[in-house]
Amino acid sequence: MGLMSGKKGIIFGVANDKSIAWGVAQQLRAAGAELAFTYLNEPLERRVRPLAESLDSTIILPCDVQNEDEMVAVFSELEKQWGEIDFVVHAIAFANREDLKRPFSQTSRDGFRLALDVSAYSLVSMTRCALPVLRKGGSIVTMTYLGSVRTVPAYNVMGVAKAALESSVRYLAAELGEQGIRVNAVSAGPIRTLAAAGIADFKKKLSVAVERAPLKRLVSQEEVGKATLYLLSDLASGVTGEVHYVDGGFNIAAG
Numbered sequence: 001m002g003l004m005s006g007k008k009g010i011i012f013g014v015a016n017d018k019s020i021a022w023g024v025a026q027q028l029r030a031a032g033a034e035l036a037f038t039y040l041n042e043p044l045e046r047r048v049r050p051l052a053e054s055l056d057s058t059i060i061l062p063c064d065v066q067n068e069d070e071m072v073a074v075f076s077e078l079e080k081q082w083g084e085i086d087f088v089v090h091a092i093a094f095a096n097r098e099d100l101k102r103p104f105s106q107t108s109r110d111g112f113r114l115a116l117d118v119s120a121y122s123l124v125s126m127t128r129c130a131l132p133v134l135r136k137g138g139s140i141v142t143m144t145y146l147g148s149v150r151t152v153p154a155y156n157v158m159g160v161a162k163a164a165l166e167s168s169v170r171y172l173a174a175e176l177g178e179q180g181i182r183v184n185a186v187s188a189g190p191i192r193t194l195a196a197a198g199i200a201d202f203k204k205k206l207s208v209a210v211e212r213a214p215l216k217r218l219v220s221q222e223e224v225g226k227a228t229l230y231l232l233s234d235l236a237s238g239v240t241g242e243v244h245y246v247d248g249g250f251n252i253a254a255g
């Protein structure tokens with residue numbers, strides 16, 4: 001019997017086999033969970049479908065988080081097929097590349113709205129849509145980054161979006177605790193993914209992480225997956241509203 005045997009849940013945010021969400025999915029499946037997946041658009045469906053099928057998933061649905069109808073449709077399909085779910089993984093972020101390149105003060109209004117909408121508000125709307133099917137004792141985990149609480153070169157508007165995301169985690173946790181639903185964030189160290197490719201000088205972040213993190217190395221998708229598994233499982237039944245760092249200890253180092 002695995003830690004997640006008999007549990008069912010959905011993962012938002014797989015784009016390819018480098019995605020953090022994919023690292024999470026593999027750990028959850030290895031622990032016995034049944035998984036549903038979403039993909040952003042048709043080109044990504046071609047990547048996501050075979051990955052999802054390799055973990056025996058049959059519920060693979062489109063969802064642009066800016067489209068409320070698609071989000072509602074995802075959870076009503078889950079209700080139809082499964083009745084109830086045990087967990088939701090939110091591993092989604094987006095900002096215009098131009099807005100990440102400019103000095104922060106030059107962030108466009110539209111770019112600010114877009115980054116906050118896709119990367120932070122989506123957790124709120126996803127939670128709202130999930131509530132009718134999320135069972136008591138259910139768990140939600142999102143992915144964040146240190147740029148929320150410290151300035152990180154070139155992270156700019158995404159740092160503001162992550163601050164909003166982490167605050168949303170706390171407000172959702174405070175609201176949903178009475179229903180036995182837990183909401184937490186995992187703050188990962190830098191990992192080479194599609195989203196990371198949009199951040200200027202990302203290579204430098206990798207080398208600084210290796211140099212300054214107490215563990216003197218980068219973290220992997222697998223390690224983020226294992227910490228997420230813990231937060232989604234009953235091992236973390238007393239944990240909510242937290243931002244849990246999986247960054248080799250980088251966040252504690254001051255220089």
Ligand code: NAD
Pocket residue numbers: 012013014015016018019020021039040044063064065066090091092093094118143144145146187188189190191192193194195196
């Ligand atoms: P990724 O590119 O593999 O995943 C990002 C996902 O967001 C993709 O699947 C993409 O399709 C999805 N997405 C973007 N806009 C969307 C929309 N409108 N609707 C639905 N989905 C949308 O990159 P990743 O690094 O695995 O990112 C996953 C999460 O981890 C993000 O929240 C990211 O900020 C966070 N994170 C990444 C790192 C890192 O260094 N890679 C570090 C800390 C946190």
